[in-house]
Amino acid sequence: MPFAFGGPAGKGRIRAEPADFVVTEELSFALKGEGEHLFLRLRETGCNTAWVAGQLARWAGRPRHDVGYAGLKDRHAVTEQWFSVLCPGGRHPDPAALMIEGVELLEWRSHDRKLKRGALRGNTFRLRVTGLEADPGLLEPRLRAIATRGVPNAFGPQRFGREQGNLRLAERWFSGELRPRRDERGFALSAARSLIFNAVLAARISAGSWETAAAGDPVQLDGSGSWFIAEAGDDALPARLAALDVHPTGPLWGQGEPPGHGPGAELERVVAARFPLFAAGLAAHGLEQERRSLRLRVAELAWRTEDDVLELSFSLPAGAFATAVLRELLDVD
CATH class of the missing domain: 3.30.2340.10 (TruD, insertion domain)
Known part of the structure; x- marks a missing residue:
C-alpha cells in the first residue's frame, strides 16, 4: 500500500502495554431496558473478543451462538465493548457476580434483540506512542493534514x-x-x-x-x-x-x-x-x-507530545481501522 502523504513523519512504538491502545465502541441503537437479551458493557484488558464470548456463554449456561457482539477487538489493548446473552424469560445469573479474568463489568441492560455484527456507530481510540522519534516540523503538519483530509x-x-x-x-x-x-x-x-x-x-x-x-x-x-x-x-x-x-x-x-x-x-x-x-x-x-x-474521516483528532511520547485520540466509523491512521503518521513497531 503506497502512502498518501509521502511516508511516515517519524517512528515509535505502540502497544508496549495494553493501556497504550484503548478502544471504546458506541452502539448504533438505544437499548430498550426490557427483553430476553442481557446486554453487558465490559472493559477487557489483554482479552480476545471470541474468548470473552465463550466465557459469557459458560457463565450463563447458554450455547455459544446465543452470545452476540458487534465487532472483534484486538487482544493487545484495553477495550470497552458490548456483548449480548440470550436469557429465555429474562432469567439470568446476577451480572454483579460475573468473574472473568481481565474483564470488568461496567453496566448491563436488557434488550429484545441479539447484538449483531457491525451494529456500531463507531469506535473512539486513545493511543499512546512511546519511544517517539519525529521532527515536530514534519509531525505537526502531518497531523493537521490528516485532521483536514482524512486517510x-x-x-x-x-x-x-x-x-x-x-x-x-x-x-x-x-x-x-x-x-x-x-x-x-x-x-x-x-x-x-x-x-x-x-x-x-x-x-x-x-x-x-x-x-x-x-x-x-x-x-x-x-x-x-x-x-x-x-x-x-x-x-x-x-x-x-x-x-x-x-x-x-x-x-x-x-x-x-x-x-x-x-x-x-x-x-x-x-x-x-x-x-x-x-x-x-x-x-x-x-x-x-x-x-x-x-x-x-478521522473525527475529533487531538494530540499531545511530551518528551518521547505522543498521545492521540480520535473517532472512526464502524469498520474502519486505527492502523490506517497510524501508518500515514508514523512507522510504528
Whole structure:
C-alpha cells in the first residue's frame, strides 16, 4: 500500500502495554431496558473478543451462538465493548457476580434483540506512542493534514489473519483444496474482499485519485452506507469532496460488474482481474457487489507530545481501522 502523504513523519512504538491502545465502541441503537437479551458493557484488558464470548456463554449456561457482539477487538489493548446473552424469560445469573479474568463489568441492560455484527456507530481510540522519534516540523503538519483530509480507508492487517491465514484459507477453499468450517468462512470471504479493495485503493493512491471522483463514479455519503453515481456537470461535487461530506468508493467484490461507468469502474475491473481466483470465488459464494469509502474521516483528532511520547485520540466509523491512521503518521513497531 503506497502512502498518501509521502511516508511516515517519524517512528515509535505502540502497544508496549495494553493501556497504550484503548478502544471504546458506541452502539448504533438505544437499548430498550426490557427483553430476553442481557446486554453487558465490559472493559477487557489483554482479552480476545471470541474468548470473552465463550466465557459469557459458560457463565450463563447458554450455547455459544446465543452470545452476540458487534465487532472483534484486538487482544493487545484495553477495550470497552458490548456483548449480548440470550436469557429465555429474562432469567439470568446476577451480572454483579460475573468473574472473568481481565474483564470488568461496567453496566448491563436488557434488550429484545441479539447484538449483531457491525451494529456500531463507531469506535473512539486513545493511543499512546512511546519511544517517539519525529521532527515536530514534519509531525505537526502531518497531523493537521490528516485532521483536514482524512486517510485512505485501508483494511488493516488483522483482517487477513495471523500470517495472512484468512487469505490462505480463502485461497484453498476457492481452489477446492478444502472446505472450511462454518465459523471460518466469514473470515475467509472478508479477507478475499479486503485484498481486492486494498489493491484498488493502492492504485487510486498511486494515481492521486483516492480523494476525488469523476462523473460516473459511485460516491458515498459520509457516515452512511448510502451512495450515488456522480453526474457530469455537478458543480457542487468538488466542494463536497473537499469538505469530506462525500467520499469516492471502492468495491467490496461480488457477483456481476461494479456499479458506475466512470474511470473508476474500469480501474476496478482491471485490478480484480489480477485476482481471478478470489473474484470468482466471491461471486460463486453469492456475495453481491457492495461499496466502501476509499477515504476515512478521522473525527475529533487531538494530540499531545511530551518528551518521547505522543498521545492521540480520535473517532472512526464502524469498520474502519486505527492502523490506517497510524501508518500515514508514523512507522510504528
